[in-house]
Structure formats: C-alpha cells, structure tokens
Ligand SMILES: Nc1ncnc2c1ncn2[C@@H]1O[C@H](COP(=O)(O)OP(=O)(O)O)[C@@H](O)[C@H]1O
C-alpha cells in the first residue's frame with residue numbers, strides 16, 4: 001500500500017515526507033514500547049504509536065521503520081517534526097485511536113508484520 | 122572493508138540527545154557499505170545500550186570498532202553497576218521509573234534484544250564501579 005493511500009484511509013495530516021507519497025508500505029505495527037519497535041519494526045513497516053517523544057523518531061530511524069503515525073490526534077512538538085525532517089522519516093497524525101486506525105488499515109488491505117520477521121534467530 | 126575505531130561519549134540522563142551516538146554509528150556503518158541487516162542489528166544493540174547508560178548508568182564511553190569480519194561495540198559507564206546480571210538479562214526485568222515508562226522504555230527487553238541481535242556479548246559490572254557491555258556482530 002502506498003503512503004498516500006494510508007494518509008487517505010487515516011484522514012491523516014502529513015507533517016513530514018511530502019516527497020515520499022509513493023513509498024510502498026508492506027506491513028503495519030502498533031506499539032508504545034520502544035524495545036518492541038526496535039525488535040519488530042523494520043524496512044517497509046508503518047509504525048502506529050500513541051507516544052510523541054523524540055525517542056519514537058530515533059527508535060524508528062534505528063530500526064529502519066519506513067513511516068510513523070501518531071494516533072488519537074496527538075500532535076508532536078516542532079522539535080520532533082524537525083528530527084523527522086532531518087532523518088527523512090515520514091510522520092503523520094491521525095484523529096483515530098490505535099484500534100480504529102489499525103482496523104481501517106486492515107480493512108484497506110494492509111496486514112501485520114507477522115509474515116515479515118525483522119531480527120534473525 | 123576499511124578497518125576503523127571510533128570513540129563517543131554518552132551523558133547520563135541527557136534525554137534530549139539520547140540515541141544520537143547510535144544514529145551516528147548507524148550512518149557510519151551504512152556509509153562503509155555494511156549490509157542493511159547487519160547495520161540494523163548493530164544499531165539496535167548500540168541504541169539499547171546507549172539508552173541504558175542514559176537511564177541507569179553514569180558517564181558513558183562508546184567505542185565502535187569495525188574489522189574485516191566483525192563489528193565490536195563497547196558500551197561502558199561509571200554508574201552504579203548491575204547487581205544481578207542474570208536477572209537483568211531476564212525478559213521483562215526492569216528498574217525503570219514511571220518517567221522512563223512514559224517515553225516507551227522499561228519493558229525489560231533491552232538487554233534481551235541486545236543478546237538476540239548480536240553474535241556474542243560480554244558483560245562486566247561491579248556494584249558502585251560501573252558497567253561494560255561488549256557486543257560482537259559478525260560481518261557475513
Ligand atoms: N548501564 C547500566 N547500569 C546500571 N544498571 C543497568 C545498566 N543497564 C541495564 N541496567 C539494569 O538492567 C535492567 C534491565 O535492562 P533492560 O533489559 O535494558 O531493560 P529496561 O531498559 O527496559 O529496564 C535495567 O532496568 C537496569 O536495572
């Protein structure tokens with residue numbers, strides 16, 4: 001699914017990544033635990049999270065996560081948007097809660113990371 | 122691949138910069154042509170250990186060494202040390218404060234994640250003296 005379709009489905013406000021609308025998202029992952037993100041998210045993965053601190057951006061960069069969605073309308077501060085810009089990480093805000101946002105994406109055809117395992121062993 | 126050794130410092134409780142050293146290490150490994158999977162594993166190990174120094178440790182020193190067939194990351198700090206290393210490596214064990222949990226840490230998965238993403242680790246820690254974690258990741 002393209003990033004642009006995700007923005008449409010989630011009625012999201014894109015805060016960074018306007019040059020990456022054609023980027024392909026292959027799976028979705030929702031978590032508020034950074035170790036989970038580091039362990040499970042990776043290239044091609046869309047991360048949905050309720051946290052809006054700078055560690056979310058850094059965890060996404062470290063794990064090579066493709067894009068980040070902040071749920072239930074939580075607006076990150078300018079510093080965080082600036083960090084995302086610096087690392088070329090697309091980020092957006094959706095008014096929907098984690099459950100609803102995930103459900104809408106699933107309904108639209110996006111699946112979870114279960115078929116894609118990030119780490120070895 | 123070129124051989125390289127580089128040292129970085131990590132400040133305890135500096136949550137504004139926490140993770141920046143690992144991102145620098147990630148960029149460096151990428152620029153050296155290390156494969157994405159290896160870069161990812163090394164970056165995750167670096168980041169989890171950097172966050173541990175920021176949250177629990179003292180003044181930290183990070184050393185990255187890249188050899189022909191091995192990446193080594195040494196993360197040392199002069200903080201309070203780890204009481205029971207075996208316990209610290211158990212999934213779910215954490216002494217994180219509510220503030221750390223609020224920013225998404227404290228799941229007790231950091232050290233297990235490092236173990237999982239590395240080929241070998243050595244831990245040395247003494248109460249009141251600090252902690253040294255040495256992480257090895259094979260290249261190919
Ligand atoms: N550098 C360190 N200095 C002192 N204690 C540490 C250090 N690193 C880890 N620990 C201890 O080990 C525990 C487990 O670490 P970890 O597996 O990364 O989980 P978490 O970071 O979620 O607490 C920490 O809660 C802390 O008590």
Ligand SMILES: [Mg+2]
Pocket residue numbers: 169172173227230231232
């Ligand atoms: Mg940790």
